[in-house]
Amino acid sequence: MILKAFCLYTRISAGRNIINNLKTTKMTHEIIQLMQKLKLAGMRASFEGLLQAKNNPTLSNDEFINILLQSEWEDRENKKLTRLLQNARFRYRASMEEIDYITPRGLDKTSLMRLSDATFVNKAENIIIIGATGVGKSYIATALGHQACLMGQRVAYFSAQKLFTMLRMSKANESYFKEIKQIEKQNLLIIDDFGMQPLDHSMRMMLMEIIEDRHQEKSTIIASQIPVEKWHDIIGESTIADAILDRLVHTAHRIELNGESLRKKKK
Secondary structure (H helix, E strand, O other): OHHHHHHHHHHHOOOOOHHHHHHHOOHHHHHHHHHHHOOOHHHHHHHHHHHHOOOOOOOOHHHHHHHHHHHHHHHHHHHHHHHHHHHHOOOOOOOHHHOOOOOOOOOOHHHHHHHOOOHHHHOOOOEEEEOOOOOOHHHHHHHHHHHHHHOOOOEEEEEHHHHHHHHHHHHHOOOHHHHHHHHHHOOEEEEEEEOOOOOOHHHHHHHHHHHHHHOOOOEEEEEEOOOHHHHHHHHOOHHHHHHHHHHHOOOOEEEEOOOOOHHHHHO
């Protein structure tokens, strides 16, 4: 129906400003209603905006339709990004543009910028960020996650403690497999503050299941104060630790930060 209306306008508005012609047609209200029913919110807002503008540009029919379609596409993309960011549940607001490269902490800008296009997610590659408290591990992990959302990727952010707590609670209410499946669907999983305490048997098996599901299929970022060399002891149970580290660590991109806490410098 909307396309039929546009075809009608093409015929009756030849050689005239299509917007001025639309203001006087009886079909305008019907088109707005159809856009609303079809949930074309961006197109409707642009359509109404053009009709209400005092100084209308002279547009051809093709230009007019292009504006409406472009507005609808931008509206859907913005809503998608908002949904992705909300679902990611980031702890911080962070962006690649605001990362501090001036303060000495062993951060290589070139290496990090190579990751900023989020192709590591498409390749199912992992990233490990190591450094003392306050040097910006979580911020960098979140900035990479935010960038992945901008590229249309599904991202989930957890602190390690909250992740294991959530999974334990899900076992109690019998939603464990649902939660594990939901984690598996994420193109990028960020686990922050890993290794703050040794893993017990239950936590080891949960982590093993997560990493196994994601191996060579989806990306994972892990941020930790603990050097990778000590993760084997943190995970415990040699066979399980070997399996997890083999899938997670050996081919991962590594970002190792040093220097003083950035939080102290802000005080």
